[in-house]
Amino acid sequence: MSHYEPLKIEEKWQKRWEEEKPFAAKDNDKRPKMYLAEMFPYPSGAGLHVGHVRNFSIVDCLARFYAQQEMNVLRPFGYDTFGLPAENYAIKTGISPQEVTKTNIDNFRKQAKRLGYAIDWSREINTSDPEYYKWTQWCFLQLFKKGLAYQAENYQWWCPVDQTVLANEQVENGCCWRCGHEVEKKKMKQWFFKITAYADELLDEIDSLDWPEKIKTMQKNWIGRSEGAEVEFQIAGSGGKITVFTTRPDTLFGSTFMVLAPENEMIKDLVTDDTREAVEAYCKDALKKSEIERQENKEKTGVFTGSYVINPATGKEIPVWVADYVLAGYGTGAVMGVPAHDERDNEFATKFNLPIVKVIEKPENSTDDSKCYAGEGEVINSGPFNGKQSSEMREEINDWLEQQGIGRKKVTYRMRDWLISRQRYWGCPIPIAYDKDGNPHAIPEDQLPVMLPKIDDYKPDASGRSALAKSEEFMKVTIDGEEMTRETDTLDGYACSSWYLWRYTDPHNDKMAWDPKKANFWAPTDIYCGGDHAVAHLLYVRFWCKFFADEGYLNFREPIKKLLYNGYINAPDGKKMSKSKGNVIDPLDVINQGYGADTLRTYELFIGPYNLDAAWSTEAIGGVYRFLNRCWTLVFDKKQITEDKNIVYRHKTAKKVTEDMHRNNFNTAVAALMEFVNELFKNGANKEDLVVLAKLLKPFAPHLASEMLEELGADDIWPKWDEKLLVADEVEMVVQVNGKLRAKIQVAAEDAEDAKKMEEIALADEKVKTYTDGKEVVKVIAIAKTHLVNIVVK
RNA sequence: GGGCGAGUGGCGGAAUUGGUAUACGCGGCAGACUUAAAAUCUGCUUCCUUUACCGGAUUAUGGGUUCGAGUCCCAUCUCGCCCACCA
Numbered sequence: 001m002s003h004y005e006p007l008k009i010e011e012k013w014q015k016r017w018e019e020e021k022p023f024a025a026k027d028n029d030k031r032p033k034m035y036l037a038e039m040f041p042y043p044s045g046a047g048l049h050v051g052h053v054r055n056f057s058i059v060d061c062l063a064r065f066y067a068q069q070e071m072n073v074l075r076p077f078g079y080d081t082f083g084l085p086a087e088n089y090a091i092k093t094g095i096s097p098q099e100v101t102k103t104n105i106d107n108f109r110k111q112a113k114r115l116g117y118a119i120d121w122s123r124e125i126n127t128s129d130p131e132y133y134k135w136t137q138w139c140f141l142q143l144f145k146k147g148l149a150y151q152a153e154n155y156q157w158w159c160p161v162d163q164t165v166l167a168n169e170q171v172e173n174g175c176c177w178r179c180g181h182e183v184e185k186k187k188m189k190q191w192f193f194k195i196t197a198y199a200d201e202l203l204d205e206i207d208s209l210d211w212p213e214k215i216k217t218m219q220k221n222w223i224g225r226s227e228g229a230e231v232e233f234q235i236a237g238s239g240g241k242i243t244v245f246t247t248r249p250d251t252l253f254g255s256t257f258m259v260l261a262p263e264n265e266m267i268k269d270l271v272t273d274d275t276r277e278a279v280e281a282y283c284k285d286a287l288k289k290s291e292i293e294r295q296e297n298k299e300k301t302g303v304f305t306g307s308y309v310i311n312p313a314t315g316k317e318i319p320v321w322v323a324d325y326v327l328a329g330y331g332t333g334a335v336m337g338v339p340a341h342d343e344r345d346n347e348f349a350t351k352f353n354l355p356i357v358k359v360i361e362k363p364e365n366s367t368d369d370s371k372c373y374a375g376e377g378e379v380i381n382s383g384p385f386n387g388k389q390s391s392e393m394r395e396e397i398n399d400w401l402e403q404q405g406i407g408r409k410k411v412t413y414r415m416r417d418w419l420i421s422r423q424r425y426w427g428c429p430i431p432i433a434y435d436k437d438g439n440p441h442a443i444p445e446d447q448l449p450v451m452l453p454k455i456d457d458y459k460p461d462a463s464g465r466s467a468l469a470k471s472e473e474f475m476k477v478t479i480d481g482e483e484m485t486r487e488t489d490t491l492d493g494y495a496c497s498s499w500y501l502w503r504y505t506d507p508h509n510d511k512m513a514w515d516p517k518k519a520n521f522w523a524p525t526d527i528y529c530g531g532d533h534a535v536a537h538l539l540y541v542r543f544w545c546k547f548f549a550d551e552g553y554l555n556f557r558e559p560i561k562k563l564l565y566n567g568y569i570n571a572p573d574g575k576k577m578s579k580s581k582g583n584v585i586d587p588l589d590v591i592n593q594g595y596g597a598d599t600l601r602t603y604e605l606f607i608g609p610y611n612l613d614a615a616w617s618t619e620a621i622g623g624v625y626r627f628l629n630r631c632w633t634l635v636f637d638k639k640q641i642t643e644d645k646n647i648v649y650r651h652k653t654a655k656k657v658t659e660d661m662h663r664n665n666f667n668t669a670v671a672a673l674m675e676f677v678n679e680l681f682k683n684g685a686n687k688e689d690l691v692v693l694a695k696l697l698k699p700f701a702p703h704l705a706s707e708m709l710e711e712l713g714a715d716d717i718w719p720k721w722d723e724k725l726l727v728a729d730e731v732e733m734v735v736q737v738n739g740k741l742r743a744k745i746q747v748a749a750e751d752a753e754d755a756k757k758m759e760e761i762a763l764a765d766e767k768v769k770t771y772t773d774g775k776e777v778v779k780v781i782a783i784a785k786t787h788l789v790n791i792v793v794k
Numbered sequence: 795g796g797g798c799g800a801g802u803g804g805c806g807g808a809a810u811u812g813g814u815a816u817a818c819g820c821g822g823c824a825g826a827c828u829u830a831a832a833a834u835c836u837g838c839u840u841c842c843u844u845u846a847c848c849g850g851a852u853u854a855u856g857g858g859u860u861c862g863a864g865u866c867c868c869a870u871c872u873c874g875c876c877c878a879c880c881a
Contacts, residue, residue: 003833217798218876226880246881259881298879330880337881343795344879414880534876606819608807612800613874620806620820627819629834659810668808671818678818681835734814739862741814781861786813792861 004632006596010703014116023067023118025074027518033074034066035522037501039530039537040078040125043104044085046584048111049577050569050616051531053587054604058566058666059529060117061605064699065661067118068718074522075118076504078125079105082493084162084178087426090458097426098454101128111588115597116702123507127428127496132503134449135513136496137431139544141442142551144432148194149420151440155263155287155328156419158186163460164423165190167492168416169536185263185287188464191430191489192417195543199223199413201557202542211563212611215534222535224414229398231336231407233258233309235270236317242266242309245331245412248338249401250393252313253382254359255336257349258320259302262286263328270320272306279303279322286324300325300348311336312406313383313397323348331412339372346372357381360390418540420492425458425467427490433477434485441479450486466490497537498544501525501559513553520555529564538563564664567613569604574615585616598701599625605666605700624670628704630677631697634685635708641684648728649679650692651721657696658718666700673697687712692719735762736790737771747787755782762789 017023038059041052063075079101086097086104105126112119125132143149157166159176165188170177195202203223206216228247235241242258260267262283271279282303302323311318318337325344326335339349339356349356361378376390385393401407421430429450431443443450453474458467468474468488477484499513506518524545538560545559570576571583578584590600603624608614653676660669673696680689691714698705698716709716731752735743743765751757759780762768768791775793782789 214798214875221797221877224877224880228881244881248881300879325879325881327880335881342881344881347879412880414877606806614806617806617820623819626834633834663810665808665810667806668810668818671808674818732814736814736862744814779861781813783813788813788862790813790861 004629009707013703013706023120025120029072031072034071035074035525036063036527040080043079043108050585050587057601061699063118076123077119081128082427130449133428136428153189155185157183167419190421195418212565218534230410236308243332244334244336249397250390251338251341254338254340254357256355257318257337259323259326259335261326261328261333264333270305270307275306421489423466430487432487498540524556525560527562528560531566566610570615598704602700606670645683646689651725654719654721734788743767752787758782
């Protein structure tokens with residue numbers, strides 16, 4: 001060879017890795033283990049995206065880094081394959097999702113291999129493979145057995161285009177996350193996982209995680225714990241009562257009305273002959289409105305039910321209204337209106353002329369100038385509580401409510417239970433059947449998997465049932481001799497990805513989802529990398545981890561030790577890459593046009609800090625190619641020197657790259673390698689220089705580095721450095737006068753350790769003197785560690 | 795509206811604990827090699843002034859703390875993300 005030919009080198013090494021399988025992880029090995037994974041991809045028809053390459057390359061870089069330190073590395077790979085795109089494609093083309101998925105996986109695998117990833121390919125998984133989803137169904141049944149998978153009928157987000165319900169986090173600005181159409185509310189009986197049972201633990205353990213603060217805050221806000229009280233209000237002239245949730249029971253005396261959400265079941269019992277028509281019309285209208293319409297109309301609306309409840313604190317009758325600013329799914333779906341101290345209640349009361357009673361006095365020194373004061377202060381107009389501080393009253397009134405038997409302390413969460421039913425074909429069938437009375441029964445574990453049948457017509461309809469309902473053969477099932485009908489809903493795709501991190505540790509087990517011994521050996525996952533799903537997936541895995549720990553299948557309660565949340569790669573114009581804009585960079589094109597995978601990988605790690613978005617640059621990638629080309633030239637096309645001129649620089653580089661890797665500063669690690677190569681071009685390189693260079697380069701450009709190491713006859717064990725060599729004999733001392741840099745003086749290292757000596761040398765310097773002569777030296781600050789002297793003159 | 799984060803050359807970015815701002819790369823300029831171009835190699839490249847030296851300014855803006863601030867504090871502006879009637 002006479003010049004760097006990346007495609008040739010890469011083909012050679014990929015073939016060798018395919019044959020020798022050097023990336024196989026070993027169960028129960030004595031070496032320290034390291035389990036890394038990326039969020040597994042949905043294999044789309046478009047193939048790998050440069051965003052995938054960034055994500056996978058970060059994981060690969062670390063996997064190889066730890067492998068070179070002789071750790072037992074597990075770096076698996078898989079595909080998250082259930083979901084709407086494959087199904088919609090099937091509806092359009094008639095090609096089955098099974099077939100499309102297989103084609104796409106084959107393509108993804110081929111492309112991932114072209115990038116030279118150090119993947120243990122024997123552990124590949126695919127969520128739509130019956131071998132896999134059999135165990136997703138098994139997981140569901142464990143939750144079902146413990147009462148953590150349950151059915152409930154209430155209003156759900158419904159996408160009229162995709163004809164399926166959606167979970168909260170799948171609704172973005174009132175629109176479906178897949179098709180973008182506005183969602184509606186529809187009353188349906190649906191399956192849920194009771195994630196709220198773990199709300200406190202999910203919240204409390206967030207702080208202990210080595211995750212980005214941004215994600216941790218998002219999860220905390222999502223869970224949204226708030227402490228308050230439930231208070232019961234008697235309905236005037238009837239034996240009934242309405243319970244509200246409030247975080248401010250100390251304002252109970254100021255409650256002059258009550259408001260129910262339009263979805264509230266009690267409304268029909270509260271209306272009178274006079275109000276029935278108006279209330280029903282209002283509720284019907286509110287439910288019909290899309291979420292966007294509801295939000296657009298900031299003006300408060302509402303209607304009086306005709307009934308009154310009794311404020312238990314004042315004993316006064318207060319009117320009960322219906323208004324859509326009260327949410328059905330939070331608290332009790334009913335709110336006590338305190339217009340003096342809540343902005344929303346204030347707007348409502350002002351609009352409908354309801355009385356406003358102040359019960360908390362704003363402190364005199366308060367700078368709060370909002371129309372209604374929502375802070376703490378002295379209690380007034382509250383009978384026996386007058387004169388107390390509001391915070392004090394909050395505790396006391398809880399006791400009082402409890403004594404009266406009409407209220408209690410209560411913790412409420414913003415997070416709702418996880419809606420998991422989907423009325424779509426291409427998902428994991430829910431392993432449930434119904435008897436003739438409509439009661440749900442678990443499919444016995446020995447009848448798993450409930451196979452997704454091949455059908456001809458995937459089209460969903462407005463019936464609220466998936467296309468599976470049309471398969472008579474699928475619908476019929478016999479359990480314990482009793483004929484039953486199968487559940488036709490499939491599971492939300494997030495269920496499939498809530499346990500795959502443990503399946504990776506035991507991917508071919510046909511007796512259980514995973515062997516706890518293997519999962520406990522490898523997991524929790526040491527490093528997990530992705531750029532999406534800040535709450536949903538990352539909260540659901542935590543939930544399942546806690547559940548399966550409780551069930552004895554795992555001996556840890558948090559599934560992911562360290563989370564790396566990588567940024568996106570945008571088009572050169574800074575906009576999101578998209579087919580319709582025609583600005584997509586295809587990673588395989590980049591490789592094939594001659595740059596090769598090593599350049600692509602290294603470039604994407606060099607492009608900027610891994611956790612920030614970056615714009616692709618067609619020019620800058622050439623710089624990385626030139627750098628690798630120079631590495632190649634040093635080994636294959638340049639004469640080696642025999643002296644050891646670069647020993648200090650070499651050790652310095654080894655240290656810098658190692659430390660940068662531990663900090664995940666991939667971009668500066670590459671920069672350090674570039675500097676080292678520039679130095680070697682200047683001074684000439686000996687064999688040791690080149691061996692260290694190749695070793696440090698290997699996590700980034702594994703093919704080229706392997707080629708270099710083979711040529712040099714060296715192993716790939718990560719280099720160490722000698723701190724002693726990094727201490728120079730002579731150092732550059734920086735002298736500032738009044739904080740301004742005035743001189744740089746070469747001094748002996750031992751002199752730079754001695755503050756007194758530093759001061760002497762600095763003051764004696766000719767150049768420094770020109771700034772100090774004729775002036776009074778007020779103070780001299782000499783810092784040995786930074787070799788810096790600052791002279792303050794007047 | 796609330797919460798969080800960020801603003802550094804022509805561009806992507808570096809500066810690890812408050813201590814030499816602008817590493818590395820792109821782009822640009824000049825030179826070497828070449829008949830020529832590409833490739834490659836070498837040098838220069840924050841801005842102002844200057845042939846050059848010297849000097850001055852500079853990390854969104856204004857103030858503060860400090861011997862010393864890109865880094866800490868306060869205010870303002872701009873951008874990004876998340877949540878958004880959660881009682």
